[in-house]
Amino acid sequence: DAGITQSPxxxxxxxxxxxxxxxHQTWSHSYMFWYRQDLxxxxxxxxxxxxxxxxxxxxxxxxxxxxRSKTENFPLTLESATRSQTSVYFCASKGTVNSPLHFGNxxxxxVT
Amino acid sequence: QKEVEQNSGxxxxxEGAIASLNCTYSDRGSQSxxxxxxxxxxxxxxxxxxxxxxxxxxxxxxxxxxxxxxxxSLLIRDSQPSDSATYLCAVNPDRGSTLGRLYFGRGTQLTVxx
Numbered sequence: 514d515a516g517i518t519q520s521p522x523x524x525x526x527x528x529x530x531x532x533x534x535x536x537h538q539t540w541s542h543s544y545m546f547w548y549r550q551d552l553x554x555x556x557x558x559x560x561x562x563x564x565x566x567x568x569x570x571x572x573x574x575x576x577x578x579x580x581r582s583k584t585e586n587f588p589l590t591l592e593s594a595t596r597s598q599t600s601v602y603f604c605a606s607k608g609t610v611n612s613p614l615h616f617g618n619x620x621x622x623x624v625t
Numbered sequence: 626q627k628e629v630e631q632n633s634g635x636x637x638x639x640e641g642a643i644a645s646l647n648c649t650y651s652d653r654g655s656q657s658x659x660x661x662x663x664x665x666x667x668x669x670x671x672x673x674x675x676x677x678x679x680x681x682x683x684x685x686x687x688x689x690x691x692x693x694x695x696x697x698s699l700l701i702r703d704s705q706p707s708d709s710a711t712y713l714c715a716v717n718p719d720r721g722s723t724l725g726r727l728y729f730g731r732g733t734q735l736t737v738x739x
Contacts, residue, residue, distance in 0.1 A: 544725045555731035556669070556713065563723055571726065603668060610725040611657040611676065611717060616668040 516540075519604050519617035526594050527625055534589045534620050536604030544607045545587040546614065547571075547579065549600040556603065562587055594624045628652075629716050631730035640739050644701040648714030648730055651695070657717040658690055660699045662710045663732070669713055673699065704737040711735070 517538040526532045536545065547559040548571075558571030560579040568579050576598060578590045587606075591598055601621050605614040628651040638644045646660075657676050661669035673688040675681045675697065681688045687700040697716075701708055714730040 546727070548729075553731070556729040558726060558728065561724075561726055563725055569724070572728075607725065610719070610723050613659050613671045613674050614669075614715070614727055616670070619668050 517604060517606050517615055517617040519602075519620050521620060522618065523621050523623075525623045525625060528595060529593050532591045532594055532622070534591075534602055534604075534622070536587045536589070536617060538585055538587075538604075538606045538615075540606065540608065540615075541584055542606035542608045542615075543584070544610070544612075545581065546605045547577070547587070547589045548603045548605065549573065549598075550603060550619075551600050559589065559602075591622075594622075596624050598622065599624045629714055629728050629730040631712075631714050631733050633731070634733040635736060636733055637736045637738065638704050640704060640706060640737055642704050642737075644704045644708065644735055644737070646699040646701075646712050646714075646733050646735070648697045648699075648716075649695055650697070650714075650716045650718070652716070652718035653692075653695060654720035655692075655695075655716045655718045656720040658688070658697045659715040659727070660686075660688060660697075661713040661715060661729075662708075663713060664710045672712075701735075704735075706737050706739055709736050 546561045548556040562568045562581045604617040663669045675688040711732040
């Protein structure tokens, strides 16, 4: 099916572990984004990518790593998870610089 | 820091009323503006996009943009209980660039009561 999919939908991990959240889109959109959403903070931009092999930091990049070797995939890795990274993570994509974003269904991550 | 501020809410209106949601942004160079609706436990979905000063209408929704005042609003006419959700304002501050970033306000929770 066309669209943007995130996996897993739910993840529980322990402090200090590495975890990777996956994001895949079938539209061949150039732009992809990772946001986290926390109560009281709204959606905050973690990392974004304007094209394959081009990534840059957003508002809250510390503790996260991204890569974009293929246009359709934009994984987000927490190198050593901390409790403060417990959140709902949304991946999004868009085709052009002024297009609206299309969101995935989100990943709810709990770090214990 | 590209700031996007929304009236904090929560906002509660009776069914059939007009709901008014407001958003201000700090970067005068911002070039594109969006309103998203988010139901509890769901991902944001696009309601309106607006790029030029003035009003843009789509059904019961009207977006208003005033770049001089750095202000964008969303009016929901004939509000329905199904409109109860959190409304997110989003701004692309990167005029003339290809960065394409989108920054969000914290959202306004709207409740429409029967």
